[in-house]
Amino acid sequence: MIFIQDFIEFDYLKRTVLAILLASAACGVIGSYVVARRQSYLIGAVSHSLLGGIGLARYLQIAHGLTWFSTIIGAMIAAVLSAVAISTLTLKNRMRQDTVLSAIWTLGVAVGISFIAITPGYSEDLTSYLFGSILLVSAEDLAVMAVMTVIIAITVILFRNRFLALCFNEETLYLRGVSTTAVSFTLHLLVALTVVLLAQVVGIVLVLVLLVIPAATAAHFAKRMAMVMLWGGIFCLFFCYGGLIVSYEADWPVGATIVELAVATYLVIACAVAVRRRLIRSHDED
Amino acid sequence: MDTSSIISISHLCFSYDAREILHEINLEITEGMFAAMVGPNGGGKTTLLKLILGLLTPKHGTIKVFGHEPQAARKRIGYVPQAILYDPNFPASALDIVLMGRVERHLFGGYRKNDRDIAMQRLHDVGMEDFARNSFAELSGGQRQRVLIAQALASEPQLLLLDEPAANLDQANAKTLFDLLGELNHHVTILLVSHNLSLVSNVVSHIICVNQTVDMHRIQDVPSVADDPTGWVRLIHQQCPVINGKKPDEQIHPHHH
DSSP states (O other), rough: HHHHHHHHHOOOHHHHHHHHHHOOOOOOHHHHHHTTTTTTHHHHHHHHHHHHHHHHHHHHHHHHHOOTOOOOHHHHHHHHHHHHHHHTTTGSSSSOOHHHHHHHHHHHHHHHHHHHHHHSSSSOOHHHHHHHHHGGGGGGHHHHHHHHEEEEHHHHHHHHHHHHHHHHHHHHHHHHOOOOOHHHHHHHHHHHHHHHHHHHHHTTTTTTHHHHHHHHHTTTTTOOOOHHHHHHHHHHHHHHHHHHHHHHHHTTHHHHHHHHHHHHHHHHHHHHHHHHHHHHHHHOOO | OOOOOOEEEEEEEEETTTEEEEEEEEEETTTOOOEEEEOOOOTHHHHHHHHHHHHHSEEEEEEETTTHHHHHGGGGGEEOOSSOOOOOOOOBHHHHHHHGGGGGGOSSOOHHHHHHHHHHHHHHHHTTTGGGTTTTGOOOOOHHHHHHHHHHTTOOOOOOEEESSOOOOOOOOOOOOOHHHHHHHHTTTEEOOOOOOOHHHTOEEEEEEEEEEEEEEGGGGGGEEEEEETEEEEETTTTTOOOOOOOOHOOOOOOOO
């Protein structure tokens, strides 16, 4: 296989494999909360807002020579800002959630386009940001990704009881005297970081599926949150490595291949679970 | 018996917009009581529970729970809602759900052995200890209800509030539940909402008729309790606005808008 030869030979493929490992860990853990809390609609807004941060980063790098301001740092700033905006603006139904989400979604894209337009020199191709450029992950990107994954892991280990109760029923947590605003805000920030991590792998447009499908697939059979997280992570790894290898051999776009593999697997498992339930039921009736 | 005040409500009025739900409520719940609220739908039973929990704020009048504002008393209250919204596939065991009754006790990290011991004990109390490791989602409606009661008990409350705890239970399970609550009442003050007065009349100490106004009776002062053919509760008691059939509008004139 060309992939294995190239993996041994080239560092960029080793970085790609490591980046996927980090993103999958975050995907399994945070995706489980997103699915249990039915908040996948958040992801679209946060992920598209990244384009604003990426545009800003490219502008500052090229127009002002701030080379340290990488696109992943720009993306992180945009993700955190949009998570903060969504959390505060929708608090206690201050503003309608769908209004806030659509505004952030499109504003992010608009800001991105504007910054790219005023960036001197060549007009940049946005495709790699929109649909992923996992093969272009730099060593610095990898370091930032590692830090983000560690932050996510530590926060979840510390606050897992509160997150679980929040996802089960917000009022239950509130009536125990815990600030649901603070817990929900923290979880939104972790979702934002996870979106940045996964956007490195599949790009902004395809993040939504990759954050939701692995945990949703695992939720078909895993009975406890920790198991959904573990299996969600494993599925995410499988989708990403599978998609990477297939696309590498066949010269297909990586992000798209990963997403197609993920959705196909989800459908197969959903059908298998439905068939099994029906068989058990007809068995019980006999 | 110690008769220190648990819930003290005076001159309380509450309305959603212009519609007055509760008018000029005065109520004293003292330690050790087991009170059941009865009354028609929309009469304000659940609203009163939410006011006691601090989920709603009175428009007029005051509520004190353990002598404090309801929000400050929250950790001493165990609450079992009538229905809660949760994902039917939610990935948690019955024990996980019960432990949520102790979620506020540790800012960081998981539950301690002590928490798990208490949660298991409460599952035992509701007869669900054999289901501790089972998925909460796969339990029957009645079993889930008992797990949620165990959750409320795991918080070691001094006051237990239950909204229609028997709504999803058949007659036999409902009787078991009320026997259990009667047992728990040795340690905990209980206030619940119930439609089925014949079931609760064996265990409760007080009946509270709620229909825009409230009227509390000692159970021994209620001459008789009978189910009417529609399954609704009928008390033979003339002074109570719920029972004598008059609409509240004919008796009182809301003055707060």
